[in-house]
Amino acid sequence: MSLLKRSLVLAVLMLAPTTLAQPSGELVIYSGRSEPLIVPVIRLFEQQTGIKVTLQSGTATALANLILQEQPNPRADVFIANDAGTLEFLKLKDALQPYLSEQIRKIPEHFRARDGSWLGVSGRSRVIMYNTKLLKPEELPKSVFELTAPTWKDKIAMATTRNESVIAWVTALRLVKGDEFTKDYLLKLKANGVVTLNGHTDVRKAVGRGEFPLGLVNHYYYHLELRDGSPVGVIYPDQGPTDIGVFVNAAGAAIVKNAKHLREAQRFLDFLASPEAQKLFAELNFEYPLLPGVPVAPGVRPLETLKLMPVRLDELGKELEKTLKLLDEVGLG
Structure with a gap:
């Protein structure tokens, strides 16, 4: 099977x-x-x-x-x-x-x-939302790859790696950066204390309450939390000339x-x-x-x-089982 x-x-x-x-x-x-x-x-x-x-x-x-x-x-x-x-x-x-x-x-x-x-x-684009009471504009990361830095240890929440949007994002990273780089990146996130929650709604509410300064979500979760009156902002990551762009699924x-x-x-x-x-x-x-x-x-x-990650969406399906295997090896949660 x-x-x-x-x-x-x-x-x-x-x-x-x-x-x-x-x-x-x-x-x-x-x-x-x-x-x-x-x-x-x-x-x-x-x-x-x-x-x-x-x-x-x-x-x-x-x-x-x-x-x-x-x-x-x-x-x-x-x-x-x-x-x-x-x-x-x-x-x-x-x-x-x-x-x-x-x-x-x-x-x-x-x-x-x-x-x-x-x-x-x-x-939907993959973004980083943040609590505006906990972070100043000059402190914000500009890339998802900055999230492995000691500055962000135990300060990031994301949805479980069983979530379809997370799986697709990891697949896109594999296609653009390769398996070795992606696995190393996820292991560094894990070592940096990233917390996985049941879903993106849990992530956006946790950031809105100030339990985490940062959260990895689809862009509309930021807008939903902002509509609820929470002090949140959004970062569209990796938009520089040499960056990979934001993943849009x-x-x-x-x-x-x-x-x-x-x-x-x-x-x-x-x-x-x-x-x-x-x-x-x-x-x-x-x-x-x-x-x-x-x-x-x-x-x-x-x-x-937006600068988009150069991945065709119809390339994701054939990579699904390889991504699931990689996530199982990383054990991020």
């Missing part, structure tokens, strides 16, 4: 899938996204099309493994994931149905599979191979790439809309102003 399957089997067993009726005009979606972030989008789709959606939520990695188990007779028509790596992994397992429409082609190629197997629907969606409601699934993916849905993603969670011309939420730094 592969490393990925060993790591996911318990989570899959806890999903307890139910039998889902699939008459004409319905759509079954498996979603790894938090329901408050995706349900408003689904409701708008239902209102506009009259198609009834059945939603099954869970962790993205467990649902991905469930899709593999259910082939060639899947329950799900569409899969929504928190990151491109999970989608690309399913593509490599031949579990997705490519679809490239005129609307989907409007999303920049960097944020979708080249063969149409999956579509990025919203973006995408939450995305795909049609499951052998989907029973292919037409409805195609309509849903076209809808996700529409201005209406893209605007909702920006407003609900401060994420980057990926359709050109749709504005970011007020206060969010526009994506086009």
